[in-house]
Amino acid sequence: MDLDPVFPPELEREIFEHAATLYPNVILNLLVVAQRVFAWVRPMLYRTIMVKPGAPPLAAFMRIIDAMPASSSFFRDSVHNLFVHQTPWLAAELQTILATCPGITNLAMMSTTPAVLPLLASKRLTRLALSLAQLFGSGPGGLLPHLAHPIFAHTTHLGLFDYVQNEAAWGAFARLPALTHLCLHSFVHRAQLRSVLTKCPRLQVLVNMHTNTEPEWGLADICGRLKLGDDPRFVLIALDQSVNAYARDWETGRRGEKDFWFLADAFVEKKRRGEIKPVSRCWICEHDGI
Template structure:
């Protein structure tokens, strides 16, 4: 009987990691193949972490906290494994007169977020001020290079001067109300945004005043290393489209923000925006 083929370990590892990347749903089954495969693939199980509730200690975040508290995993493991952290602070607290007590303490959140210190992409959705999220992240060593903030900008002013933004190269700022009329040249955080030392890509997602050339001019002139400024709106903006700057792209996208296919590594807003640009140029031509 012929012997079973034996792949070099590096090729075998590449095959399993590629499978985990392309088909994350099969990761739990891959972990059962062999001890060596478990060592290779277990970090992929934690590559994308969704933290979706402050009022219930459940889900992926709670599992990581338990692993840390029981010492079944070290913080260094999660620091190396977690690359995408999505934090949803959108509780229906107070509806129908019912108030839910927060189960997570600040100390537990600090332990969890510090363990995720190797995060590359951080998405914050909802009310970040209620739980002082930016301050919590600043107290950790987490310094992501992509931050996506989808907030209620009518009542929220994120402090972009905090050190959690120090390494940011790609920043998306979006309004969950999708009003197109929130930010203008008088926005209090404009100077801090201009002061981000590494910022190269900025997207304002349905939150900038559709007629404000002053805001756009201030961003283009004040952000020293900016390569790309994307303004995503519901409707055409002729006054902005007339601005002669190759770094500026105006994208018309009437779809809801999350009406996009999931990416292998979780929701990627830049991929969504790129798709909107492609749809726009397909319709109106590359020169539009």
């Protein structure tokens, strides 16, 4: 069926694309409305790819890639977001996707390998979450000097899953030209956090994320030990750090909704306005969304 347009084409396209963004489950239905709608909406079907073992969508996506002509630019313009679960045995699939989809700007890798590093170098990754040790390998020079790599040149929001200690180069974050938001997972010494805040004046938000599961390590206790309440940019967040929970939060942010980055921004803004009172000389933001 190919219906005659009711609205001007640019308005009609905006309506259908907006509907596909808000309700991705209806994209397959929209594909059969009209040929022009098919051309507008089909790329949105592949806007976000989740690399997960045994997932039927991944298997179908790999078959489509294999069927596409080598000269096709379809996936270059279609795929913007990629989430990689803890799937080291899918390294070949990941390399194929990264090679086929150069337009990825939002990337989270719960597991990765140095083999994908050359495929990331040419991408403009604005949002990035990964383990430096997995991507670069651990060596005698430590992890943080790897931040000088070109893959971080455009990154505004960076999340690191590494447990980094005994590092003397925490000022390396200051060399990232676009960085405004940084999330460090698990326990980080307050001197290292203070070093990041001091040496990175362009940084707008520094998140230290914890799993609040042990009563003796409550948030207030952690805040008291960190003693960073004088810098409004610092936010302590507690959440379920399972892969599935992180994936749900990532997908929430991908849709433009309230992920942990959104909540951290709002929390920092409230602190700057004096609407949040300190707890044990630090600040707490509890993430209740996941």
